[in-house]
Amino acid sequence: MPECQPGTVILGVVDPGVGGPRAALVAQAGDHWLVGPDNGLFELVLRRSDAPVRRWHLNVAETGISASFHGRDVFAPAAAKLAQSLAAGTDPIATIPGHRVQPADTVPRPGADWPDDVAEVIHIDGFGNAITGMRADRIPRDARLALKGAGAGIARARTFCDVPPGTPFWYENALGLVELAVNGASAAESFGLAVGASVEVVGR
Amino acid sequence: MPECQPGTVILGVVDPGVGGPRAALVAQAGDHWLVGPDNGLFELVLRRSDAPVRRWHLNVAETGISASFHGRDVFAPAAAKLAQSLAAGTDPIATIPGHRVQPADTVPRPGADWPDDVAEVIHIDGFGNAITGMRADRIPRDARLALKGAGAGIARARTFCDVPPGTPFWYENALGLVELAVNGASAAESFGLAVGASVEVVGR
Amino acid sequence: MPECQPGTVILGVVDPGVGGPRAALVAQAGDHWLVGPDNGLFELVLRRSDAPVRRWHLNVAETGISASFHGRDVFAPAAAKLAQSLAAGTDPIATIPGHRVQPADTVPRPGADWPDDVAEVIHIDGFGNAITGMRADRIPRDARLALKGAGAGIARARTFCDVPPGTPFWYENALGLVELAVNGASAAESFGLAVGASVEVVGR
Numbered sequence: 001m002p003e004c005q006p007g008t009v010i011l012g013v014v015d016p017g018v019g020g021p022r023a024a025l026v027a028q029a030g031d032h033w034l035v036g037p038d039n040g041l042f043e044l045v046l047r048r049s050d051a052p053v054r055r056w057h058l059n060v061a062e063t064g065i066s067a068s069f070h071g072r073d074v075f076a077p078a079a080a081k082l083a084q085s086l087a088a089g090t091d092p093i094a095t096i097p098g099h100r101v102q103p104a105d106t107v108p109r110p111g112a113d114w115p116d117d118v119a120e121v122i123h124i125d126g127f128g129n130a131i132t133g134m135r136a137d138r139i140p141r142d143a144r145l146a147l148k149g150a151g152a153g154i155a156r157a158r159t160f161c162d163v164p165p166g167t168p169f170w171y172e173n174a175l176g177l178v179e180l181a182v183n184g185a186s187a188a189e190s191f192g193l194a195v196g197a198s199v200e201v202v203g204r
Numbered sequence: 205m206p207e208c209q210p211g212t213v214i215l216g217v218v219d220p221g222v223g224g225p226r227a228a229l230v231a232q233a234g235d236h237w238l239v240g241p242d243n244g245l246f247e248l249v250l251r252r253s254d255a256p257v258r259r260w261h262l263n264v265a266e267t268g269i270s271a272s273f274h275g276r277d278v279f280a281p282a283a284a285k286l287a288q289s290l291a292a293g294t295d296p297i298a299t300i301p302g303h304r305v306q307p308a309d310t311v312p313r314p315g316a317d318w319p320d321d322v323a324e325v326i327h328i329d330g331f332g333n334a335i336t337g338m339r340a341d342r343i344p345r346d347a348r349l350a351l352k353g354a355g356a357g358i359a360r361a362r363t364f365c366d367v368p369p370g371t372p373f374w375y376e377n378a379l380g381l382v383e384l385a386v387n388g389a390s391a392a393e394s395f396g397l398a399v400g401a402s403v404e405v406v407g408r
Numbered sequence: 409m410p411e412c413q414p415g416t417v418i419l420g421v422v423d424p425g426v427g428g429p430r431a432a433l434v435a436q437a438g439d440h441w442l443v444g445p446d447n448g449l450f451e452l453v454l455r456r457s458d459a460p461v462r463r464w465h466l467n468v469a470e471t472g473i474s475a476s477f478h479g480r481d482v483f484a485p486a487a488a489k490l491a492q493s494l495a496a497g498t499d500p501i502a503t504i505p506g507h508r509v510q511p512a513d514t515v516p517r518p519g520a521d522w523p524d525d526v527a528e529v530i531h532i533d534g535f536g537n538a539i540t541g542m543r544a545d546r547i548p549r550d551a552r553l554a555l556k557g558a559g560a561g562i563a564r565a566r567t568f569c570d571v572p573p574g575t576p577f578w579y580e581n582a583l584g585l586v587e588l589a590v591n592g593a594s595a596a597e598s599f600g601l602a603v604g605a606s607v608e609v610v611g612r
Contacts, residue, residue: 019363067363069378159427159475174477223567271567273582 011079013071024058037078040111047151058099121197128186130193136138136172153202210235215283217275227264239283244315262303325401332390332398340376350404414439417485421479432466443487448519466507477554529605536594544580552607562612
């Protein structure tokens with residue numbers, strides 16, 4: 001996380017199991033802190049951290065909070081308190097109010113067995129660009145990507161304006177992931193893509 | 205409004221009658237302040253306030269403002285000035301610039317005759333969850349809710365992960381209202397719900 | 409820009425040519441500063457400025473930034489640094505880090521030949537209101553606007569609640585532009601409007 005200042009607290013909540021048995025996580029990755037559900041949301045950040053990682057679980061109170069909105073009632077207040085403690089130089093873990101905190105370094109990380117890259121469409125944005133779970137720096141720059149209906153495969157371009165309108169291409173998007181696009185059109189429509197569609201790296 | 209700090213100013217604008225005869229409201233409910241159109245938007249907040257309520261109307265200038273965007277040109281500046289005055293400890297009502305302010309405690313409140321709860325779907329969110337206007341703490345926890353096509357009625361659950369995928373349930377949502385949901389699916393689609401659909405509390 | 413405080417820095421990014429040959433612009437219009445792609449985005453602001461306009465181009469680094477997200481990697485950091493320098497009273501142009509800055513006052517402005525007003529629908533909002541590119545103060549207040557299928561033309565109203573439900577009208581919107589609307593309905597649906605539909609000012 002080189003873009004974040006030391007001491008940054010990152011609050012992340014994608015939490016389909018809210019109110020269920022998944023734990024509430026506070027994690028430290030070097031100078032950065034993460035707060036959210038312990039459901040794998042932060043797995044790749046923790047896995048790829050160069051700095052040492054530590055983890056704690058919050059024992060969430062049973063009463064006085066919504067069963068379906070821990071983002072508001074658990075995680076955001078905990079992240080705010082953490083940021084206050086870090087700014088004040090006090091022990092950030094000792095002082096999260098309303099919750100008992102217990103070390104979780106030895107608890108298995110949900111998602112620890114997930115792959116490093118996913119050769120599938122994982123998101124389609126509002127323009128019809130199809131984002132994959134593949135890191136672009138793991139793919140040869142002259143590789144072609146095969147999709148059903150894309151014939152000989154799709155070649156790489158640096159950005160949209162490097163190809164004529166209507167031309168499909170793949171590129172390294174602003175997250176560092178392989179993204180399929182068509183200049184001026186919807187890649188999802190052009191190739192009938194949906195989340196889960198598999199993407200194959202073929203010969204150069 | 206226990207979650208808000210004393211002195212909080214709440215700006216709220218849902219204003220289909222903007223530019224028309226509805227008045228511009230500043231209201232005080234104990235330590236909290238509300239600014240927005242006097243069209244009933246704040247009725248339930250004012251009605252349920254434990255603290256004394258006071259109200260004022262702003263006489264909005266005729267010129268120099270948009271007829272269709274009082275949120276930007278009237279309410280937001282008034283709320284900002286109010287917050288400044290409260291922070292400075294000066295009389296918050298005397299100093300709202302650009303408007304004459306007149307007491308409105310004796311003016312009838314639009315919406316004063318509205319019911320306390322509405323046994324209807326009042327909003328459908330992006331996941332197809334159907335929010336009703338019924339406070340959950342007014343409904344027995346073992347009540348069932350009858351909808352057209354829902355057969356014997358829908359039982360309560362605490363949150364999504366307490367029922368199997370595909371199962372409909374009602375629960376107390378994060379606003380304290382009864383919400384109809386299906387784990388992993390759209391309640392609106394499953395039961396053909398639209399805003400205005402009536403919801404009936406049936407035997408336990 | 410009378411609503412903005414002196415020293416305001418405005419960051420604007422609508423940038424279909426990102427990563428291509430279009431330049432990166434920093435412009436000064438009197439006490440206000442603009443940062444974004446030099447693709448015409450700020451043309452009307454610069455054209456209509458009463459205060460003197462100055463322009464600079466940033467020579468963007470080739471490495472270490474995304475080819476497709478200059479908003480994040482070029483313009484936002486430059487705008488932040490500019491605001492810091494203005495606040496500190498130091499030369500705002502000398503100190504934009506990571507980029508060489510060169511004067512561009514004599515470089516032709518993209519969009520310099522664009523018309524002052526566009527008699528077309530340029531945007532349709534979520535309610536189906538159709539915003540045109542015509543400034544309302546250039547149109548007689550008793551003018552009627554002709555659309556295909558709108559018969560004798562549409563008359564002006566001050567705001568929505570000045571006409572009965574279901575009645576079409578045009579009005580000066582909160583941006584000062586002519587907007588076509590129907591009280592309680594979608595103008596786009598009512599008249600089959602899409603972006604690019606031409607609008608004609610007809611007899612009073």
